[in-house]
Amino acid sequence: MIEYEKNFKCFIGIFDACLSLFCANAAFGEDGSSKNGKNTFQSAENLVIGTIYNRPATEITGTVFKLDLNQAAKYTLSISSNSAAKVEIYQNDDKNIIDTVFVLGDKAQKKVTDKNFDFLKGTYYFRILSAGDYTFSVSNYVCNHYFDVVTTSPTYFSAGYHTYTCYLCGYSYKTKGDKKKILKTPKIYSLKAGRKKITVNNSDNKAASGYQIKLSTSKKFTKKTTKTVKVKSSKSTVKKLKSKKKYYVKVRAYKTKNGKTVYSAWSKIKTVKTK
Secondary structure, eight states: OHHHHHHHHHHHHHHHHHHHHHTTTOOBOTTSOBTTSOSOSTTOEEOOTTOOEEEOOOOTTOEEEEEEESSOEEEEEEEEESSEEEEEEEESSSSOEEEEEEEEOOSSSOEEEEEEEEEOSEEEEEEEEESSOEEEEEEEOOOOOOEEEEEEOOOSSSOOEEEEEETTTOOEEEEEOSOOOOOOOOOEEEEEEETTEEEEEEOOOTTOSEEEEEEESSTTOOGGGEEEEEESSSEEEEOSOOTTOEEEEEEEEEEEETTEEEEOOOOOOEEEEOO
């Protein structure tokens, strides 16, 4: 890592030296003006966000753009060239340089450097020095998005989903996950008839809050002939039935949470005659 940093600093030094030779006579006066009176901070070209500027090699003083921001915002600066080029970024005046963006292209192909900036409210100047033709722009930030993913498991009340959140800009969206859980349908193990009562013994479901039992003297479970009860146990006795009547019986599990209730499918129907 130390060797890499030394090499990088060496590269930047050579890069600046090349541009310095190209701009050997470049000079901004103490007031920010150039010796030949062109491309000064005072007469900087107003920069329009999103506009792509295609320009020839800069004069020895470079080219200066000015950007006035009335509020903080995030932007992407892009510079491309088929030669050595750099953008010096100043805040408020020509004394306060806050960053420098480099690009080193070649004759065969332009190279591009993009860099994102969080600019505060204020005035910014962009001084470009390029030994060859260049393309420059400052545009609204568009994040490439790198996501962290959180998976929410399904419940009996809702399906699962995946939440994708960009750790660069905070953009977030959700996609479907696994379908919601379904309560297992209980099985009726046995029906024991008593005098005006029936004891129902069905399979136990530990995920359930209880069971709903329907008993009817009609195979179609019509409203007038049907009795419906809710019980907590998988073995329970339903009383106050008619004596010596054939009853059709079915059971389903239910689960309640936060005022919501979900049900399983009904079991197969079984019959028994009361005493």
